[in-house]
Amino acid sequence: xxxxxxHTTQPTVKCLVWDLDDTLWKGVLLEQDEAVPTSEAxxxxxxxxxxxxxxxxxxxxxxxxxxxxxxxxxxxxxxxxVEVGWGPKSGAVRRIAETLNIGLDTVAFVDNDPVExxxxxxxxxxxxxxxxxxxxxxxxxxxxxPSVVTxxxxxxxxxxxxxxxxxxxxxYFTGTDADFLASLELVMTxxxxxxxxxxxxxxxxxxxxxxxxxxxxxxxxxLRAMCASDRHEVLVATLRDRFGDYGTIGLAVSERRGDDSVxxxxxxxxxxxxxxxGTALIGHVVARARAAGHRPLAxxxxxxxxxxxxxxxxxxxxxxxxxxxxxxxxxxxxAASSHTGHVTIVAGDDR
Numbered sequence: 001x002x003x004x005x006x007h008t009t010q011p012t013v014k015c016l017v018w019d020l021d022d023t024l025w026k027g028v029l030l031e032q033d034e035a036v037p038t039s040e041a042x043x044x045x046x047x048x049x050x051x052x053x054x055x056x057x058x059x060x061x062x063x064x065x066x067x068x069x070x071x072x073x074x075x076x077x078x079x080x081x082v083e084v085g086w087g088p089k090s091g092a093v094r095r096i097a098e099t100l101n102i103g104l105d106t107v108a109f110v111d112n113d114p115v116e117x118x119x120x121x122x123x124x125x126x127x128x129x130x131x132x133x134x135x136x137x138x139x140x141x142x143x144x145x146p147s148v149v150t151x152x153x154x155x156x157x158x159x160x161x162x163x164x165x166x167x168x169x170x171x172y173f174t175g176t177d178a179d180f181l182a183s184l185e186l187v188m189t190x191x192x193x194x195x196x197x198x199x200x201x202x203x204x205x206x207x208x209x210x211x212x213x214x215x216x217x218x219x220x221x222x223l224r225a226m227c228a229s230d231r232h233e234v235l236v237a238t239l240r241d242r243f244g245d246y247g248t249i250g251l252a253v254s255e256r257r258g259d260d261s262v263x264x265x266x267x268x269x270x271x272x273x274x275x276x277x278g279t280a281l282i283g284h285v286v287a288r289a290r291a292a293g294h295r296p297l298a299x300x301x302x303x304x305x306x307x308x309x310x311x312x313x314x315x316x317x318x319x320x321x322x323x324x325x326x327x328x329x330x331x332x333x334x335a336a337s338s339h340t341g342h343v344t345i346v347a348g349d350d351r
Contacts, residue, residue, distance in 0.1 A: 011209065013053055013128070013143050014102045015080070016044075017093050019111035020059035020066055023132045025073075029065055037073050040136050045078050047139040051146055052153025054100060054160060056081040058092035058109070060116075080160045089116050090123035100160065101270040103209055103305060108143070110135060147206065148220070150199045152247045162244050163271055169243075181276060181342040184241040188250075188277055190284050191348025193234040198223050200248045201236060204267055211278065212267040213313065215303040218253070231256050233288075237281050239272060246272060250281050254289070261289035262329075263298035266309070278309070280340040282316040284347075286332050296332040297321070 018024050024041050027033025037045075045055060055078050059066060063084040070076040081099045083092035089111070097104050104126040111117050112132040121129050130138065138144050146153065166184070173180045193201055198220045205217040218226070226232035237250030249269040255262050263285060268278045282298075289296040298318050300310050310328075318330035 010143060011103070011106050012146050012206065013108045014106035014207065015054040015056055015096065015100055015108070016048060016138070016144075017056045017058045017096055017107060017109045017127075018079075019089070019109075019113070019116065019132075020057060020061060020069075020084070022112040023110060023135075024057075024075075025069075029061055029069055035069055037075055042075070044135055044138055045075065048144060049078060049157060050154060051144070051149050052156040053144060053146075054080045054157060056083070056096045056100070058083045058089045058096065060084075060086055060089070077161075078157070080157060080164070088119060088123070090120045093120055093124060093127060101273050106207075106209075108138075110138070146203065148199045148203050150203055152200050153203065155247065159245075159247055159271065162246075166241075166243050178342070184243070184275070184342070186239065186241045186275060186277065186343045187346060188237050188239050188280055188284075188343055189346045189348050190235055190237045190250075190252075190281065193223065193227055193236045193251075195224070195227075197236045197248065198227075201234070201251050204248070204251050204269065205265070208267045208269060209303065210270055210305045211273060211309055211312075212265070212303070212306050213263070213309045214265050214299055214301040215306060216265050216301075218265075226253060233261075235285065235288075237268075237277075239275070239277060250277070252281060252285050254285065256294060259293070259295055260297050261292065261294035263296070266298070273308075275343075276340070277343050278312045279316045280343040280345060282313065282318075283340055284345050286317070298330045298332075300328045300330060301326055302328075 021028045025035040025037045027035050029035040057079050061084050066084045081096045083095055093107060093109055097107050104124055108128045108130065109120050110130045110132060117129040120127055170180050201223050202220045223234060227234050233254045235252040236248050239246040239249045249272050251267050252263065253265040255264050266282060286296045298313055300313060313330055317333050317335045319333050321329045321331040
């Protein structure tokens with residue numbers, strides 16, 4: 001099955017970072033202007049939020065008054081990260097990307113001030129910058145138009161805000177990192193993908209870059225064909241913990257080649273990078289292969305950002321068998337992983 005070439009194009013924006021004064025609202029808050037969010041800004045906030053595109057703030061101002069004004073006008077909950085201060089906006093944008101665990105090439109920035117846009121562009125050339133005059137047209141641009149909008153996408157802001165609660169809990173946790181992971185009571189359910197999963201599975205392939213073993217993307221028709229194929233197995237993984245549901249966060253596509261089961265693609269949502277669940281999903285895929293009498297293999301193709309997935313495969317017990325050009329074939333050494341005790345795996349039904 002040949003993957004699509006979507007991963008070679010500019011990725012869809014995952015987060016739009018907003019300036020506040022004369023961008024989100026008219027006027028300058030600290031100069032006693034009314035500072036009411038404009039109708040154009042509210043329209044863009046709503047339209048992109050419904051597509052699963054996150055919003056954040058990077059503004060030069062005083063944090064207290066800015067936060068109060070966002071809350072006063074009922075828009076505070078639309079933002080997943082708020083960086084307000086007097087430092088360079090490029091630093092704020094970088095911290096936002098790190099907080100949301102997304103690549104800078106999936107971040108966009110809108111600001112009325114050409115000097116601020118130039119500073120961000122110079123320091124972070126991957127970030128796409130837009131003047132406020134273009135704000136009304138942003139929802140119509142291809143980079144702000146995901147190919148598929150799933151129900152999970154519409155909940156993305158809620159999922160990220162839940163993640164913020166987890167982060168806050170971790171900050172005040174007094175035990176070790178391992179103790180905190182254990183305290184989350186993580187439960188991963190892995191099952192065969194069904195028709196209802198295909199839109200989200202496709203969305204994961206085009207949105208996930210850092211935690212993607214091969215950089216491949218599959219469209220819905222390809223995924224549907226593999227689900228129906230006797231040679232392929234398409235698995236989806238959902239995750240929950242004591243704070244709530246993470247949604248569908250993982251995808252694994254395997255192909256049977258004789259006595260071998262080859263993992264063609266494994267990816268995990270960047271939202272769960274710090275949860276150590278990638279090794280758990282790999283371990284489950286390996287166990288399924290061995291239970292069917294197959295030797296577990298995995299393909300790895302390096303991209304600019306996915307080296308962490310090679311490390312994850314190695315931690316999960318895979319060793320390099322052969323390398324051809326940019327592609328590496330790995331074989332599992334048979335040892336069980338010792339890094340997944342904090343995750344309970346539930347095998348869903350194989351409808």
